[in-house]
Amino acid sequence: MLTGLDTSMQQKQLNIAFFITTGISVVVFIYLVFLGYDEVKTFKDVVKIIGSVLFPIPLLFFIRFIVIEHFLPENTDEYKIKNQKPATILLVVTIVIAMLLMQIIEFLTQKKLEDALVLAHLINSTSISSYVFNYLLYNNLKANGILSGILMALAIHIFFFSA
Amino acid sequence: MNVIKTPKNQTNSGKRELLFTFQTIIVTALLAFTAIAFFFYNQLTVVKGIKVIFAPFLSVVPLLFVLSILRDLRKGFIEGNYTKKQILRFALLTVGITAAFTAITFLLSKINALEILLAGIIAILSTVFFxxxxxxxxxxxxxxxGIAEGIIVYMIFLF
Structure with a gap:
């Protein structure tokens, strides 16, 4: 009874986490669209944004094609306990690395990420669709950590480090 | 996602076939999108109207001919997993095709007559259906x- 309740609660937490992560990504997307609203004047920019949003989809289909086996049924407590620590470490490490990387690139090119909106859209759409894909089909917690890390780094960078 | 998990095709080869079909639909949509984008952005003109009608036949007729006489070249999708070596090889092939199609899309963007653009796009489409x-x-x-990614990469970085 207790374990059952425990599992259902964990399941629910994971779902909330899923919705929050997706929500953050959607907010970033809307923010990027509004940020670029003045710049999106020509037909060309619209094409570029559509391209960067569509970019991950064929790749994910290809990955799914190759790795068709399911890992999903393994969503047990054991599996979670085993993967908790590496997944958390990966999350933190990815956030730090991704933020450093963005800072370095901005420093090297002397350009803000906001000026290269297409790149921001590309990172956002690739990581969020991989996240949803991984969550729905594989539930690999380590991959979850990395992808959440990239999304968080992008969100932190856009909301706090861009004056 | 629900469509991918239809209960009808629960075998792995069935799922793979479905994914392959989806991928071809995506490529078809992307090619149509490319044609429309180039048509509006480059302000293409129709040089000779009659050519627009005949442009598709250039590649559709050979395609139908080849499809009608050729047997299936491959046995179909496998049920099990692919080996690491195979995955690596085909991932590299995909990257190569992506690069090639970025270049081909660039060539398509240089075309300044609608009928030639249409002929090119339909030739690629015929290849995909083949x-x-x-x-x-x-x-x-x-x-x-590779074709899909090549078109998208061109659209993002070079268009």
Whole structure:
């Protein structure tokens, strides 16, 4: 009874986490669209944004094609306990690395990420669709950590480090 | 996502076939999108109207001929997993095709008459349908993925 309740609660937490992560990504997307609203004047920019949003989809289909086996049924407590620590470490490490990387690139090119909106859209759409894909089909917690890390780094960078 | 998990095709090869079909649909949509984008952005003109009508026949007729006489070149999708070596090889092939199609899309963007653009796009489309119906294998899938990614990469970075 207790374990059952425990599992259902964990399941629910994971779902909330899923919705929050997706929500953050959607907010970033809307923010990027509004940020670029003045710049999106020509037909060309619209094409570029559509391209960067569509970019991950064929790749994910290809990955799914190759790795068709399911890992999903393994969503047990054991599996979670085993993967908790590496997944958390990966999350933190990815956030730090991704933020450093963005800072370095901005420093090297002397350009803000906001000026290269297409790149921001590309990172956002690739990581969020991989996240949803991984969550729905594989539930690999380590991959979850990395992808959440990239999304968080992008969100932190856009909301706090861009004056 | 629900469509991918339809209970009808629960075998792995069935799922793979479905994914392959989706990929070809995506490529078809992307090609149509490319044609429209180039048409509006480059302000193409129709040089000779009659050519627009005949442009598709250039590649559709050979395609139909080849499809009608050729047997299936591949046995279909496998049920089990691919080996690491195969995955690496086909991933590299996909990257190669992506680069090639970025270049081909660039060439398409240089065309300044609608009828030639249409002929080119329909030739690529025919190739895709040929792959779809005769090369039902990871080979076909990686080529189709490469075409899709090549078009998208061109649209993002070079357009």
């Amino acid at each position: 792959l779809r119906s005769k090369i039902k294998d990871i080979l076909g899938m990686s080529i189709v993925t």
